[in-house]
Amino acid sequence: MRLLLDTHAFLWWLTESSRLSEAVRGNILDPSNDKLISAASAWEISTKHRLGKLPGADPIASDIAGAIAAQGFQELPVFVADAARAGALPAPVNDPFDRMLIAQALSRDLVLISNESTFDHYGIRRLW
Secondary structure, three states: OOOEHHHHHHHHHHHOOOOOHHHHHHHOOOOOOEEEEEEEHHHHHHHHHOOOOOOOOOHHHHHHHHHHHHHHOEEEOOHHHHHHHHHOOOOOOOOOHHHHHHHHHHHHEEEOOEEEOOHHHHHHEEEE
């Protein structure tokens, strides 16, 4: 299975948070699953860290690519087609980072690991 971690899921994985479900943990630990982190998540982490909304995330924000690689995850680039699709998505989700993850999950048939039930409106496969 190809998994795209939402930003919060990636951060919670890195910090070993109990907020991740057992199903999510098991799927991330499964070596047969590909784990992807979007460039949009790196953008979100950097932005929120700069704004002071991610206290304690200094080590992650200072080397996001290193954190991705250290976990054996793969970087997922953002392409123009992703941006166009994200921009064209209808409501209810308006957060630009979330819209990008939804667009990428749709275009690449990825399972999106997220606790955001509003994502289900878009017909993606979501695991939580």
